[in-house]
Amino acid sequence: MSKSISASLIVLLASVFALSPFSIDTYLPAIPTIASELNVEINWVAMTVSLYVFGLAIGQLLGGQFSDKYGRRIVMMVGLVIFALGSVAISSAQSIQVLWACRFIQSIGGGIAIVCVPALIRDNAEGREAARLFSLIALIMMIAPSIAPSVGTLILTLLNWHFIFIFLGILGFTLAVYAFFLVPKPVLKTSQNTPKLMSYSEVLRQRTVFGYLLALAFGFSVMLIFLTNSPFVYMEYYGVSEKVFSVLFLMNVLGLIAINRLNSYLLKKHGPAVLLVRFIQMQLCGAIILLLSVTFFPQHMYGVVAGFIIMVSANAGIMPNTNACYLQYFKQNSGKAAGLLGSMQFLTASIVSGLVAYFTQGNLWPVAIGVVLASAIALWGACDGKKRLNV
Known part of the structure; x- marks a missing residue:
């Protein structure tokens, strides 16, 4: 049975979880401006998205281990402070190398903080109830990407791109203060009831959940390919303005919200393992639409927009259901298990999206x-997990 989670804590967890997409989406409209000011190709700046996600993976490995040992609250606060300091440092970057370095520091802090979110949920719920909590938090956090490009565009118009990261720094410090007051203190445990801390290799050796690691890692890779390459696809390849780009981006967010609500409804009738397979099938359909559009109608944007919306929206069903399926097997050591899941998710996605960005040289193939x-690959992983788990 789950313990109660206050509404204020849910909002905080959603805000911390939303910090990563917000810190990516806010500066997407500024990528061409940053590239011009630093005198580099736009792809070099766009690769900071993949670098950020790579740092999130490393941060989650660290945060997962420390949160099991020292408690969720202190680890979340430390991560948020590191994120904030890294954000402020980015605002003074005068070269692409400094931008990369500070972005990596920022992402380490973000990873340390966000891994505490699924661990806290697992501390309080499991199964379908956990899936519903993940879905509720996902709904709240979707406010971030829905407004982030517009916020970035507004700051870019009124001030400059440096203030985007100053704003992110202030946001990080603010969330750290709220975490101090809202996240419960860790319960002191005696030597008799303290669970044995698992190593990451022990978590990996649990073959029953390996398919879900693949499902989330490659399902999220599709999302990150979109985030990394959408400025090039829309603003450079199809020549849309920054304002139109924000509108196109918002369409994806509305799709995410719609699928999130659909997932919450379907969880009343179906288990998360079944729904996970269906949503990844939806994602694959969107990817095929994009491929067909690029193959036969490369000069028209409509098929590309439709394909992106379908496959990005599917992530609203993929992520909460994968987390629920995977974490149900880690009642103890949930921080380390969540750290491994999150790190594989972001590490795989950063490599895949980075390779795609590298090979994207003026075409959409x-x-x-x-x-x-x-x-x-995500679909294969979900089907494999469904065979092995009874969720």
Whole structure:
């Protein structure tokens, strides 16, 4: 049975979880401006998205281990402070190398903080109830990407791109203060009831959940391919303005919200393992639409927009259900288990999206092929997990 989670704590967890997409989406409209000011190609700045996600993976490995040992609250606070300091440092970057370094520091802090969110949920719920909590938090956090590009565009218009990261720093410090007051203190345990801390290798050796690691890692890779390459696809390849880009981005967020609500409704009738397979199938359909559009109608944007919306929206069903399926097997050591899941998710996605961005040299083929392959691997993982788990 789950313990009660206050509404204020749910909002805080959603806000911390939303920090990562917000810190990515806020500066997407500024990528061309940053590239121009630093005198580098736009792809070099766009690769900071993949670098940020790579740092999130490392941060989650650290945070998962420390949160099991020292408690969720202190680890979350430390991560948020590191994130905030890294954000402020980015605002003074005068070269692409400094931008990369500070972005990596920022992402380490973000990873340490966000891994505490699924661990706290697992501390309080499991199964369908956990899936519903993940879905509720996902709904709240979707406010972030829905407004982030507009916030970034507004700051860019009124001030400059440096203030985008100053704003993120203030946000990080603010959340750290709220975490101090809202996250429960860790319960002191005696030597008799303290669970044995598992190593990451022990978590990996649990073959029953390996399919879900693949499902989330490659399902999220599709999302990150979109985030990394959407500025090039929309603003450079199709030549839309920053304002139109924000509108197109918002369409994806509305799709995420719709699928999130659909997932919450379907969880009343179906288990998360069944729904996970269906939503990854939806993602694969969107990827195929994108591939067909690039193949036969490359000059028209409509098929590309439709494909992106379908496969990005599917993530609203993929992520909460994968977390619920995976974490139900880690009542103890949930921080380390969540750290491994999150690190594989972000590490795989950063590598996949980075490779796609590297090979995207003026055409859309790498993007289309990348999302199809990633969706296919995610579907295989979800089907394998469904066979092994009774969720």
